[in-house]
Amino acid sequence: MAQKEKDICETLFMAIFIHQILEHTDVSSRIPGPTVGIVGGGQLGRMLAEAAAPLGVDVIVLDPTPDCPAAPVSRKQIVGEFDEKRAFDQLSSLADIVTFEIELADTALLTHVEQTHDVTVHPAPATLALIEDKLEQKRSLEAAGIAVPSFREVDTVAELQQALAEFGSVMLKARTGGYDGRGNVPVTDPDDASTALESIAGPAMAEEFIEFERELSVIAIQGADSVRTLPVGENIHQAEILRETVVPARTDETIQERAKEIAREVLAELDGRGVFGIELFETTSGEILVNEIAPRPHNSGHWSIEGAVTSQFEQHIRAIVGWPLGETSLLCPTVMCNLLATVEETCSARLQDVETLLEQPYCAPHWYGKDEARPLRKMGHVTLTASGRDISRNELLAQARDVREAVSFEDPTSA
Amino acid sequence: MAQKEKDICETLFMAIFIHQILEHTDVSSRIPGPTVGIVGGGQLGRMLAEAAAPLGVDVIVLDPTPDCPAAPVSRKQIVGEFDEKRAFDQLSSLADIVTFEIELADTALLTHVEQTHDVTVHPAPATLALIEDKLEQKRSLEAAGIAVPSFREVDTVAELQQALAEFGSVMLKARTGGYDGRGNVPVTDPDDASTALESIAGPAMAEEFIEFERELSVIAIQGADSVRTLPVGENIHQAEILRETVVPARTDETIQERAKEIAREVLAELDGRGVFGIELFETTSGEILVNEIAPRPHNSGHWSIEGAVTSQFEQHIRAIVGWPLGETSLLCPTVMCNLLATVEETCSARLQDVETLLEQPYCAPHWYGKDEARPLRKMGHVTLTASGRDISRNELLAQARDVREAVSFEDPTSA
Secondary structure (H helix, E strand, C coil): CCHHHHHHHHHHHHHHHHHHHHHHHHHHCCCCCCEEEEECCCHHHHHHHHHHHHHCCEEEEEECCCCCCCHHHCCEEEECCCCCHHHHHHHHHHCCEEEECCCCCCHHHHHHHHHHHCCEECCCHHHHHHHHCHHHHHHHHHHCCCCCCCEEEECCHHHHHHHHHHHCCEEEEECCCCECCECEEEECCHHHHHHHHHHHCCCEEEEECCCEEEEEEEEEEECCCCEEECCCEEEEEECCEEEEEEECCCCCHHHHHHHHHHHHHHHHCCCCCEEEEEEEEEECCCCEEEEEEECCCCHHHCCHHHHECCCHHHHHHHHHHCCCCCCCCECCCEEEEEEECCCCCCEECCCECHHHHHHCCCEEEEECCCCEECCCCEEEEEEEECCCCCCCHHHHHHHHHHHHHHCECCCHHHC | CCHHHHHHHHHHHHHHHHHHHHHHHHHHCCCCCCEEEEECCCHHHHHHHHHHHHHCCEEEEEECCCCCCCHHHCCEEEECCCCCHHHHHHHHHHCCEEEECCCCCCHHHHHHHHHHHCCEECCCHHHHHHHHCHHHHHHHHHHCCCCCCCEEEECCHHHHHHHHHHHCCEEEEECCCCECCECEEEECCHHHHHHHHHHHCCCEEEEECCCEEEEEEEEEEECCCCEEECCCEEEEEECCEEEEEEECCCCCHHHHHHHHHHHHHHHHCCCCCEEEEEEEEEECCCCEEEEEEECCCCHHHCCHHHHECCCHHHHHHHHHHCCCCCCCCECCCEEEEEEECCCCCCEECCCECHHHHHHCCCEEEEECCCCEECCCCEEEEEEEECCCCCCCHHHHHHHHHHHHHHCECCCHHHC
């Protein structure tokens, strides 16, 4: 190699080296707080970063999609897969604490982060491992004496048909990887068993189909030395996707208190600090059953950004850092409404008629910074608050739906 | 040059080229909104970026300090001086709209941004030019029939002594560049005139020293087609630095209404959209005089993040983008308290006892991400809200001060 080439190479390597040193120095010297590494940089990562900033906490996200939703509001994005060791190593070298906002985070690599890098992961990787397998999740809740819908492991058509015979209708669920309705198939007719199992294409379980009065959810926070719960929300789903959350839930106070108690019982079974979203069924007979647990901030807790003294995202940051948890009081009746992409095919997102939304008073918009619209993809949400006005939850819900109807995502010039 | 060297160079240039193209593509394709370029990346830029994210607006900041407070929550920082053409050109090439959060922004370069790059600047550069010269600001207000303290241009000791003879005591002010007490000198004794003028070291003006009952401030927003005002705050200064803001101001409703009217009269004299912070004196005789105008979000409006339906930062983004302005209602009585660095000398900031602050319910922390503590530097603020509780503004103020006293910035190990 000629001397000149060597010089160029040397300069390049030196620049890279200095860049790396500077990068590491920067992220660890902020006040008051540590740098949090988040596996996953979708809207949950974005809203965690938004909540971390006022707390003086820097955020670094790991996500496979370049320029993911959280990237523009985070200190740095590491582009890497959720099971890519190199990316986890890099994240651990830059962060003081690691958390995750997606169940796809590889639990073995999260354990590696704790063991090799001496960086604490919250919640505990073992908790994620337990929760990400819906069958193990249910078994563990049942073993703890927590009421859940009846369920069976089903690996064959015969087993599924037996479950149908026992429960009438069932919800067939992929044991791992399902979300927003993907991986959930309602089955009633034994003749559909084979097709349903094929559509799951992996380990499955069947749950008795619950006739519920309403779906509730509790955002529960496990802090360093205390557990808190946010006011109980009422979830409205369509086609297995959350559409709206109404807070407080339109049900008896006693039911709400019982739901919070159950959430505390669930947290007692789980290791590691952080926010957990706990979805419940209030059955027609007044029972409360645990449907599913998310070991992270949850869509049904987005209302808390405007509706609670402390949002679920701030609570998560406080909890994983080990700081005192925030006040949980409800500020006022609140409705959260998801804005799903109203497109028939994947396309470049071009938002239309955003003015209608912005003109609505007491309506807080939250966009997730997604460039691509896909059918029913969560593009953002709005929160409508009563804020001292004499307005019912039903009216807030109607207003939220009107706002949602006014917005579209298709670029009219792209046809 | 050898072929190998040429290859290396070519690859490098290609990488830089692709990087630039990608960068530009990214920032302009988000939904719903445009990319905002902010001249200045201090705490105001940081809180603007925090407010922009939920609106789906990306932020790029220009600031001379590498890794400035706004950097970790913005898409990109351009490191450049506030009068550096190259930096303004780069900002304009990446942003759809440009604004500023610091009066030091060079007005000639802001005009250049509009004329050469066809990127709108809000508020108008001419408005900044008018406001940044305190003498011109006062002359223009007086010409518009808006009540201000009596004032004189003073260039010589004789002129200052004449002003003293006329007004009794005066506040001697640097015409440009002063903030947080720098550039403001109270003078009573004619023998001090020479020293006082020397300490200003530049063009100066003298204002009659006002005996005020209290200081008020109004955050006023000039939108695309409407003007709105936030509830009136009461400012408490010490040594010319804002310490606390109490909202609503502890004064008559009629005074508050009059303060808002005056704010609207002020805005009618100023071109360009955005948030303006208008500081007023309520005199002992019940008059209201305009003290100073800031053509940007203002420290005395920080309370609005928790205390108003829409914060001053969100209002600024809405205004400059041309979107409908947000609802301005007060949510509850609110006190904002600045956290100034309690250090005797400049040092690396190490925050102590942050737990006390975080344990206080209804107390929202805001850290500005500053690594270096300097005497009386603004490191963050806290906001205490009544949030439906039966608690007086005086009690909130006392709690805020207790929280402030509990926090320190000195690293005990650095001595």
